[in-house]
Amino acid sequence: MSQSIAGEKSHEESHEIPEEIDPMIEELVRGIIGQVADKWTMLILETLEEHGTLRFTEVGRHVGGISQKMLTKTLRDMERDGLVSRTVHPVIPPHVDYALTELGRSLGAAFCGVWIWAEKHHATIEKARADFSARQTRC
Helix, strand or coil: HHHHHHHHCCCCCCCCCCCCCHHHHHHHHHHHHHHHHHHHHHHHHHHHHHCCCCCCHHHHHCCCCCCCHHHHHHHHHHHCCCCEEEEECCCCCCCEEECCCCHHHHHHHHHHHHHHHHHHHHHHHHHHHHHHHHHHHCC
């Protein structure tokens, strides 16, 4: 392979997420996450990657649609697995911050491939969904 070809990467190969995410791609990725991984863990990883260290309530607000009980459970599980760090500030009421660890960041980086895959295959998936819907309507 020539050096000029080997040194050049297409947008698809570079694994870069565009600065502006297509809302339809974001919706598709969220759907895939729900099917293949713990939805809340991945959404919390994304939130902490985007916003940095956050308080418990801020994590819940940014993730959206998660109950306090599920947020508590998921953050505890993520802390147990070394994906997030938890810092308790000795004030009243308690102030607790959550941040990604290096391990959490590396999982987030690996997960980035799903975004790229979804962007690349978005039209094909939407066509398959439309075809499926049409078949279901005829039955």
